[in-house]
Structures are given as C-alpha cells and as structure tokens.
Amino acid sequence: MRKNIVAGNWKMNTTLQEGIALAEEVNEALAGRKANCDVVICVPFTHLASIAAKINQEKLGLGAENCADHEKGAYTGEVSAPMVASTGATYVILGHSERRQYYGETAETLRAKVALALENKLTPIFCIGEVLEERENNKHFDVVKAQIEEGLFNLSAEDFGKIILAYEPVWAIGTGKTATADQAEEIHAFIRKTVAEKYGQEVADNTSILYGGSCKPSNAKELFAKPDVDGGLIGGAALKCADFMGIVDAF
Numbered sequence: 001m002r003k004n005i006v007a008g009n010w011k012m013n014t015t016l017q018e019g020i021a022l023a024e025e026v027n028e029a030l031a032g033r034k035a036n037c038d039v040v041i042c043v044p045f046t047h048l049a050s051i052a053a054k055i056n057q058e059k060l061g062l063g064a065e066n067c068a069d070h071e072k073g074a075y076t077g078e079v080s081a082p083m084v085a086s087t088g089a090t091y092v093i094l095g096h097s098e099r100r101q102y103y104g105e106t107a108e109t110l111r112a113k114v115a116l117a118l119e120n121k122l123t124p125i126f127c128i129g130e131v132l133e134e135r136e137n138n139k140h141f142d143v144v145k146a147q148i149e150e151g152l153f154n155l156s157a158e159d160f161g162k163i164i165l166a167y168e169p170v171w172a173i174g175t176g177k178t179a180t181a182d183q184a185e186e187i188h189a190f191i192r193k194t195v196a197e198k199y200g201q202e203v204a205d206n207t208s209i210l211y212g213g214s215c216k217p218s219n220a221k222e223l224f225a226k227p228d229v230d231g232g233l234i235g236g237a238a239l240k241c242a243d244f245m246g247i248v249d250a251f
C-alpha cells in the first residue's frame, strides 16, 4: 500500500550553515521518535552534499528542489539529475508552481526532467495545482488532470509507480489560506481516479498524493485524516524544526 510522507520544501531559504544546522536538528528530532510516515527534506542544491553527510537517510530522506531537463553539457548554471544523485540525495521536487510560474517550466521540460530523475534513481515529487481564478471558475479538476496527463502519462505503469504526487493549490501556497480538508479530499480522490483510469486501480492505490499549501501543525491532522491525503509538502513550516515535527506527528 501507499506510503504516508511528510516532505519539506525549503525553497530559497537558509545559508549553507543555517541549512546544515536545521537538517541536524530535524535529524536529531527524528532519531528520538517513531515517525508514522516517511520524512524527507528538499533543500537548495548548494546544501545537498553537506547535509547528506550529516543525516541518517534511513530516517530522513534528502532531495533537491529541481533538476535540469538535460543530462549534461553547455547549460550554464543548471544542475543535472546525475549531479543531484551524486550528492547522495534520492528525491527531487519537479514542476513546483513557482518554477512553472517564474521559470517558464512547461509539460515538455517536465517530461524530460522526470525521465532524467528516474534514470538517475531519484524519486520525483511531482507538483500540480490550480491558481485562484481557475478554482473560482470551477476549472481546477480540468487543470490538474491536464497537468498530470501532459507531464506524466507518457510513463510506463512501472515508472509511474515511482512518482509521488503533490497537489498544491497555488492560492494556498505561502498565503496562510489552506484548502479545507474536504476540498483537499475531493480533488485528491479525483486525482487518484484519473490515475486509475490510465494505469489501473492498483497503481492508483499505491500512489502517494501529498497536499501542499499552508500546511501546519494546527491543520495537518485534519488534512491527513482524509483517505486520499497521504501526507504533505511543507514550505514555510518546514523551516522550523518544531513546526515540521508537529506536522510529522500528525500521523
């Protein structure tokens, strides 16, 4: 059956020294706990190798927040999937709404990134979600379905089985405005049905679908209690160990 997962997305926060200290704090907090979910932190590229050397990845997974859509070559400033893998990281967030919005990521670039991530044995945490206007016009189901179809449905069932999905309504990210647990469940169930129609019920039942968008200790329990919400992708609240652990403890 599918895993419950709490993954932190640090975004462009923390210097290397601050990041190492935070990762060590989270690592320490997990060492003294029996978490009822997998726990992952996705951190800036610059921090990966140093943090990999400091944490116990059996209890705390490590990932990048992006990778390039090419394997290597003349792409100044980019960081490839093999480079990420060579640091010891095993996850990568792909298609975050901030990357789609500010860096022009398209379904085509995302398909290339997903393929390279999988080739390099990185587990993609693939983000989907609608903007406020789309929700207000009741387009969120269509938008999310198209993002999944265009970004992922070229994969074999075996490869799709390696993907973690993260539903993040853009209007809830960093705004303090969370989707209600019922809103989250409604669309998570729809996402699972969409996956089932393509790959069958077993693959759909084994797919972890995380919720992201102002998830915090005070609302995590209610969200995670829903049958199709398998955990969270956590931005702001992942930057404080106590808050992050409060969310982990919601399981």
Ligand code: PGA
Pocket (backbone or CB within 6 Å): 009, 168, 172, 173, 174, 175, 212, 213, 214, 215, 233, 234, 235, 236, 237
């Ligand atoms: P937030 O971010 O928890 O700060 O809303 C979530 C995300 O963007 O992954």
